[in-house]
Amino acid sequence: MLGVAGMDIEDKAAVACSNGCESTACTHCTQRALAAKQHLFTHGDEQRYIYYVHSGCLRLYKTLGNGRRQVIGFSFAGDFIGFGIGPEFPYNAQSIGRSEVRCLPRGTFHKLALEIPRFAFRLYEATTLELAAAHDLALTIGQRNSTAAVASFLLWLSRRNERRGVAPTTISLPMPRTDIADYLGLTGETVSRTFTRLKVGGLIRVTRKRLVQLTDMPALLELAEGMGGEREAFGYADGLRRIPH
């Protein structure tokens, strides 16, 4: 075995890269600084590079002809963006705040993969983990109500913290509410209302708009599974009282 089980997707990819970069890829790599809201690439752009996020955070999203937007992921520092084999990117990548990325020429990257089996295998592993994440997202969007969706989103960030040795109860949100909304298939308003319901329910504390404390993990875990209010505590399926008008 490779002894990488339990590692983060970005960790795996980083290992994969370090293998390759040492030889060739990173000798050719360029840097790029992105301003807030600037696109790294858009849907249909030629796939020339695979990107490595050095700092900042980007949103990956797709759009419908009518303008509706689905965020399919967030890329944090240490993540790779742009795995895939098609000639064009099938989604958009946009910097949320300011960020810096490294650009690894795709050709070099793939040549390496064809030369070093372990490298290709790690690419496979990394993609496989992204796939699992995408399936989880589908489960969230399709089957969780707004409360369960927001709860599972917060828990996802919590687990991410945990794996990096950061306090799992202190969640910093680099993205605006509308991104969370478009990620979860909701609207900004609904996300906002859900935050305040979790807040008044005592499950979270919102220190600042982009900084959340998880104060009742077990309850959040239950909510995320749609088990909130088994006894329908307040007459609502998720056991949280609606804010009175």
Added chain:
Amino acid sequence: MLGVAGMDIEDKAAVACSNGCESTACTHCTQRALAAKQHLFTHGDEQRYIYYVHSGCLRLYKTLGNGRRQVIGFSFAGDFIGFGIGPEFPYNAQSIGRSEVRCLPRGTFHKLALEIPRFAFRLYEATTLELAAAHDLALTIGQRNSTAAVASFLLWLSRRNERRGVAPTTISLPMPRTDIADYLGLTGETVSRTFTRLKVGGLIRVTRKRLVQLTDMPALLELAEGMGGEREAFGYADGLRRIPH
């Protein structure tokens, strides 16, 4: 280049397999016949094999603690099931009707990948395409209304036919309405109503319950992008008249 651009994901995987199977994998492979509704594996089962669907159709799905189900994909004859590196399957695979699968020992499969770079690379390619499909699903569930979702589902099957040289306007549905519903994040009732609306709108013809003719492709394409009824033909966003009570 490898000259596989534009190939189907299952075609790619088949090539990948044929490369490997010829040497070792398939000499160890066993067959398995599944009855209707029988599970190939369930969430949490140890990942011992990678499966190749020889005949029939399976649904892949995940569930929430409260019992709600999200279908994350359908596996048709020629597809592989079970790519991934974790110790356990993160979803369930259940036969829809009767089906037959071949079981390829995971160890052999992965050893091969580490020996033959091109094989590992093809695994990477195949997973990459599955990932793109999962992102499309998220877009559908999160942003398309019931009409757009059903339209894009039919068009997906249509494109699939096209790539296999089958008439793209004749869609056979191996799965029940409830599977389509749980795939699109809807209910069986809503899918059923949407079918009849498309029917009375003249966009499809339902020959038998599981056999659909696409009679107005351009309109379906517009609907799938949420552009249906730009002029709101019937006063509804999707341009299709609701069935009066």
Added chain:
DNA sequence: CGACAAGTTGATACCGTTCAACCTGCGTGG
């Protein structure tokens, strides 16, 4: 400090869900 983006809260509408009754058609067994 001042302007504008981001976030919150409110009122209302509506799409999809839910629960229920009723068809339909396919496979099975008498």
Added chain:
DNA sequence: CCACGCAGGTTGAACGGTATCAACTTGTCG
């Protein structure tokens, strides 16, 4: 071969969660 049975599918009526549109507040950055 037909009739039965039942899963699958359709249709109906009402409810409700989330979207939508709008006003207002907050806070962040230049």
